[in-house]
Amino acid sequence: MYHHGNKVIDEQRQGEALILTHEGKKKLYIESYGCQMNFSDSEIVASILSKEGFATTKNPEEADLVLLNTCSIREKAEQTVRNRLSHFHAIKKQNPDIKIGVLGCMAERIKEKLLEEEKLVDIVVGPDAYRDLPKLIKEAEDGRKAVNVLLSKEETYGDVNPVRLGGNGVTAFISIMRGCDNMCTFCVVPFTRGRERSRNPQSIIDEAKILQDAGYKEITLLGQNVDSYLWYGGGLKKDFAKASEIAKASAVRFAQLLRQVAEAVPEMRIRFSTSNPQDMTEDVLHTIAAYNNICKYIHLPVQSGSTRILKAMNRGHNREQYIELIDKIRKIIPDCGLSHDMITGFPGETEEDHQDTLSLMEYVKYDFGYMFKYSERPGTYAARHFKDDVPNEVKTRRLTEIIDLQQKHSLYRNQQHIGKIEEVLVEGVSKKSNEHWFGRNTQNTVVVFPKENVKPGDFVKVKILECTSATLLGQIVH
Numbered sequence: 001m002y003h004h005g006n007k008v009i010d011e012q013r014q015g016e017a018l019i020l021t022h023e024g025k026k027k028l029y030i031e032s033y034g035c036q037m038n039f040s041d042s043e044i045v046a047s048i049l050s051k052e053g054f055a056t057t058k059n060p061e062e063a064d065l066v067l068l069n070t071c072s073i074r075e076k077a078e079q080t081v082r083n084r085l086s087h088f089h090a091i092k093k094q095n096p097d098i099k100i101g102v103l104g105c106m107a108e109r110i111k112e113k114l115l116e117e118e119k120l121v122d123i124v125v126g127p128d129a130y131r132d133l134p135k136l137i138k139e140a141e142d143g144r145k146a147v148n149v150l151l152s153k154e155e156t157y158g159d160v161n162p163v164r165l166g167g168n169g170v171t172a173f174i175s176i177m178r179g180c181d182n183m184c185t186f187c188v189v190p191f192t193r194g195r196e197r198s199r200n201p202q203s204i205i206d207e208a209k210i211l212q213d214a215g216y217k218e219i220t221l222l223g224q225n226v227d228s229y230l231w232y233g234g235g236l237k238k239d240f241a242k243a244s245e246i247a248k249a250s251a252v253r254f255a256q257l258l259r260q261v262a263e264a265v266p267e268m269r270i271r272f273s274t275s276n277p278q279d280m281t282e283d284v285l286h287t288i289a290a291y292n293n294i295c296k297y298i299h300l301p302v303q304s305g306s307t308r309i310l311k312a313m314n315r316g317h318n319r320e321q322y323i324e325l326i327d328k329i330r331k332i333i334p335d336c337g338l339s340h341d342m343i344t345g346f347p348g349e350t351e352e353d354h355q356d357t358l359s360l361m362e363y364v365k366y367d368f369g370y371m372f373k374y375s376e377r378p379g380t381y382a383a384r385h386f387k388d389d390v391p392n393e394v395k396t397r398r399l400t401e402i403i404d405l406q407q408k409h410s411l412y413r414n415q416q417h418i419g420k421i422e423e424v425l426v427e428g429v430s431k432k433s434n435e436h437w438f439g440r441n442t443q444n445t446v447v448v449f450p451k452e453n454v455k456p457g458d459f460v461k462v463k464i465l466e467c468t469s470a471t472l473l474g475q476i477v478h
Helices: 036-050 075-094 104-109 111-117 130-141 189-193 201-213 237-242 245-249 254-264 282-290 307-313 319-332 351-364 381-385 392-415
Strands: 016-018 026-032 054-056 065-070 099-103 123-125 146-148 171-175 218-222 269-273 297-299 337-344 368-373 421-429 436-440 446-450 459-467 471-476
Touching (some): 036 104, 036 171, 075 099, 104 111, 104 189, 130 146, 171 201, 201 254, 254 269, 254 282, 307 319, 337 351, 392 459
Parallel strands (some): 099 123, 297 337, 337 368, 446 471
Antiparallel strands (some): 421 459, 436 446
8 A cells, every 4th residue: 555644544544552651650661553543542531640640661571451442444454453462362371360351343343252252352442432541440450351442422522621642742642533424335434323412612722732832833623524614502413404593503523623723823834634525615725725723635535436436435525526615626726735535446346437436646746645445344334235246356457557657646746846045944854864854844845864963843944855756855955
């Protein structure tokens, strides 16, 4: 799989331990998998448990509590978690007092199986039940299996100030909403994270200001579908029609929230993820264009270039509507970076459908993308109603063609930056060279340049001299 950018997290990648070591009576080790929301949720969990006397550690062998925050979006992600559980079980055999918990979407989806098959799992907690963790830990310590996977109509954790874990001190996530109402036929998220409900905008602004005061320079507003953000005093989005006329008149939608945050922290960069094409309104695009501190980058999943497959996926838009939105973005934000999600090998996908995907990619020429073979998820509409009938070797070949085309387009887009002077936020030392810094430009493209007398968190002007398909290479200009 080809991917690019360090903030959109590959659902299938190896888990990361989120670390903040300091002295404490009890030690907590958290390992997170999947999307940005899971990493943000782990920070919420750490905050809740810090009030119970837990300090986080990078060493699971010294932990009193090991938590895996899991992803269910693809089969491979779940298998990775099972493999990690085997590793932690070996540690538990050496220290039977360690409690092991599974959090997040996998916990919500296969709670009974986790308790039956993974005999050494003590705690199973769904995404809406993290406040219940102190009670569940006590139940586990008393020798009982501790489970809470109930979904909530209200929970947003809006009053929890997350403990920032394992980050760079420069960029941070702010969760603005939870759940998803878009019932894509391939997706488990509505079942594992529940229906859409949004967070009080003032609490979002307050969190952004706290991060600004702590020295952070960039925030990413997170949601399964940020364009569907709707605050009318609390509650599910689907119940908005029943709200009072006063509540409706004062409702805050995503474009308004974006403006409020941009004005509240004008020195900070603002990003957001993820967007859904059918919910993105033109006023969001005009807001991005109007504020210098809102990054000119949109992650806009499409999943397929075929209208027929999009209908089978229940995506809520067709090929023509997606292209119309792309055209609006190019007109309103000419320098906007664009990335995508793409699934190949969806049930019934023909060679003609695949060619539609390739031709859409040729039309858009995305800056980068996240590409996967279709993975049947038990319980979804697609699993119940469609036969997974595209042979694996065909999926693999089509995925390779998509990846190869995306690499070509990524190189093309990156070449357009050569010779330009661009503002880059320094995030840290390059993974490939201690003599270089890395950061990102407004389009979310990684920029690497020789070290000078600057530090992480500084905004610098970099002249782009050359590029690869994944990275811009340049030098600081004064």
